[in-house]
Amino acid sequence: MPDLSINFAGIKAPNPFWLASAPPTNTGYQIMKAFDAGWGGAVWKTLGVPVVNVSSRYAAVNHKGHRMVGFNNIELITDRPLADNLREIEEVKKYFPDHAVIASLMVETRDEWHQIVKDAENAGADGLELNFGCPHGMCERGMGSAVGQEPNVLRTIVEWVMEVATKPVIVKLTPNITDVTLPAIAAKEGGANAISLINTIQSVIGVNLDSLVPYPVVDGASTNGGYCGPAVKPIALNMVKNCAQIPDYNLPISGIGGIENWRDAAEHILLGASSVQICTAVMHYGFGIIRDLKSGLEGYMEEKGFETINDMVGKALPQTKTWENLNLKYKVVASIDEDKCIGCQLCYTACDDGAHQAIGLVGDGDSRKPYIIDENCVGCNLCSLVCPVEECITMERRDDGKEHITWKERSDNDDVPTTFNDDRAGGKGHWVPQPTDALKKK
Amino acid sequence: MAEHKRPTNQEEVDANFAQLHPLMNTSEAYYESSRCLYCYDAPCVQACPSDIDIPLFIRQINNQNLKGSAKTIYESNYFGNVCGKVCPTEVLCEGACVHNHQSVKPIEIGRLQSYATTKAIKKDSKLFTPAKSNGKKVAVIGAGPAGISCACELRLHGYEVDIFEAKDQPSGLSLYGCAPYKITNQEILEEMAYLQKQFDFNIKYDSPIRTAEQLKRLESQYDAIFLGIGLGDTSSIRLKGEDMENCVGATEFIEQVKLDPLSVKVGKKVIVIGGGNTAMDAASECARLGAEQVILAYRRDKEAMRAYDFEYDLAKNVGVQGWFNLQPLEFLGTDTIEGVRFIRTMIENGNAKGIPDSEFNESCDLLILATGQNKQVDFLQKISDMKWDKKGRIEIDPESRQTSNPKYFAGGDAANGGAEVVNASAEGKAAAKGIHTFLN
Ligand SMILES: Cc1cc2nc3c(=O)[nH]c(=O)nc-3n(C[C@H](O)[C@H](O)[C@H](O)COP(=O)(O)OP(=O)(O)OC[C@H]3O[C@@H](n4cnc5c(N)ncnc54)[C@H](O)[C@@H]3O)c2cc1C
Ligand SMILES: Cc1cc2nc3c(=O)[nH]c(=O)nc-3n(C[C@H](O)[C@H](O)[C@H](O)COP(=O)(O)O)c2cc1C
Ligand code: SF4
Ligand code: SF4
Ligand code: SF4
16 A cells, blocks of 8 residues: 655655645634544644635636636635634644644734744644735735745745744745746745745636626625636646756645646646645535545555655656757657547537648548548647547557657757748648638538 | 347347446546536435445546546445446435436436446456454355355455355346346356455355254354345245246246346236336346237236336336236136236225226236245244244344344345345445454
């Protein structure tokens, strides 16, 4: 049986699945319930300056039959009294000494930071997470993402915290920035022990077309909120990978963003996360999803021969390169399995209208089954992505695998196209229909 | 005219008995599993007698953790594939699915369950390992769903288990009873082989336990005994002529259909007497074997039938005619049955009563009695201190499933009076836990 337990920057937990700082970690009640269900750790809903919350607070993107593929909120940090939260942290630790309880913190001044770090540690928190990510409300008051977007300010605050902290300190980064590695490096320079990312992405989720007010509605008005849920996973994965690839970085990364099932978690880990945090999926389905997360990850580790989480961390990074280092000789072409094809012709229209005119239709006979025009197919994957039948369109390798040349190597050898008419230019010689062919009706 | 021609070879048999719940393909499983809402405290689970964590196994299918999905199923129910195919899901899990409340088709839980378990069986995925021997031995009488489930669970606790089975194949009425259009014999036997390989219990076939001496011997050789003996043969309706060649009990008839369909002769016209699920199955099977007219004769009105609506619909769909409020008075014919003399009935104070002067004769080539199965009381009498209720059901403690003789535990049809595979499976497993508690 693979071992799921982790030691994240000195914070031990029975498994890498932690609740992200958010409504599921509002109270000791919720966290105890989660630990009892099998969660490995929890980052307490951010403690800090007193706030007032609005009603309503959340809105979602529903896509086709699925609800909450994207989720947005305009909630602030905890509005419960600090003393209550601290007392409950202490109580949770009493019942669950081996689970990770991390206090998320957000205050303003150096003195406030010193005080709250001591309070959280005295209550028994195993670690501290500094919330430099909240992209709404708090940033208007100079906190949250306002700090995360200014590496110099971020570094200074981390230094303040490190002056008094005795427990591991995690810096939670905002994705609302052009280059997330800058605050990541600043966090390390300030002395932080780890980073976590991403917090939510600034967003407007939609507009009520009757009242002309964006969602969520607060008495006839709204504001931008923070976006998260399954839809943000690709952005999160990219940022986790960017931080994990900072040369000589070596700080543990807690991956957050769009994790709903074990596959999402495995992806975060393979791209460099050594713990993962989850919010939206728990807000949608409750703590019970931990059964699937653990069983799925365990099964995967067993199959792949990973004995510990550490064995797995970052294992996709060597294969994650810059574009200029990809093999330009690699060539795939789409192939349709006629027995599986149901004749929807989505691939045809996708390729003809949206890609490279490389799919043909067979006359007017009974068959609605399209075919691939090999010469035109650039191997873009689009048809295989739109096809509604599992494993019906596959991409087949056509080069012999012997040649390998990258853009970088070609540049180094001065072997790159310099004009559009250059024979070495990519699209030259690629067949396209005559523009007026578009007007010929079938 | 009959919907089905009399099959003359195995291919035609397979076509006439085409599977009602064929195996899903990957796309189907993906779309169907995407529809599950992952309900909290899900009603489908509450409706499942074996408590399978349905939303979890469906989610595991959806995110391609098929091995985990099969494990979730088998951890609750060792007859995962059989149940996925033969359970009356319409009145169990699928009937409880919340989608029904918004007039959306419920999730096809049974077929998803069979999808995940079949993948595991085909891949021979190892999901369980028996515990190290604890030095204790348990005898199981009957290799039906109850007996085999009990054996699997006992092996997980390290017991050595010997199953004594009267017949020469495992799975009891799953194999000898469940309609061939619900599951094929091969699918059943593959699941049994899969279980036996993982749990490594011993089955002694052709080994009926019949005498008090045999029982005494088992009592001295084993630490506990599980009774998974099911029910007996078809009950008599006490009319002359029952013993003629073309009058058969429904379970005996179905057993022959299951084991050797081409040898079964249904003739042109069949009368099936009864109103339970077994009557529906027998009638359906006659029609699929090419009988031109199949009459299902029931004493009371349609609403009073014990059979599930969908089972009656299945029979009707292959051309079976339901004739209601008819009581057989006499079987006609001297050497063979040539017909049945019926009287029409009406319900008076809850009892079916003959209406004077309404008698009539109906001819038939085959008469099938689906009048319920006997209980194994003769056998139970041979066990000291054994108790059973008025209906012949073994008396047990509902929690531990221990009988009045503390060495014996019981489950399945023998204790519940006749239910479904899923009940037998759940009860066999529960009895193993009872045995484990008792012996420790
Ligand atoms: C015609 C028919 C159709 C059915 N269809 C369905 C269906 O579609 N779906 C469903 O869920 N359920 C169905 N059932 C019910 C289901 O098959 C039973 O509820 C279930 O098999 C009961 O399991 P069991 O282990 O208690 O008994 P059984 O399955 O009856 O198994 C008992 C086993 O014990 C053996 N045995 C008995 N006495 C002795 C002895 N003294 N010594 C040694 N061995 C002995 C028998 O040979 C048999 O193998 C059907 C039943 C019938 C009769
Ligand atoms: C309603 C809501 C409130 C949140 N509050 C906080 C917070 O107080 N502190 C914090 O660091 N992050 C907060 N977050 C961000 C989450 O911790 C997490 O970073 C983000 O939701 C991405 O993860 P997910 O895709 O699993 O939801 C909040 C998110 C939501 C949806
Ligand atoms: S989820 Fe709970 S708190 Fe939120 S609006 Fe509904 S009932 Fe109120
Ligand atoms: S998208 Fe797939 S199923 Fe539809 S026509 Fe193309 S190959 Fe066939
Ligand atoms: S009730 Fe239906 S939707 Fe809900 S968990 Fe069960 S199968 Fe899924």
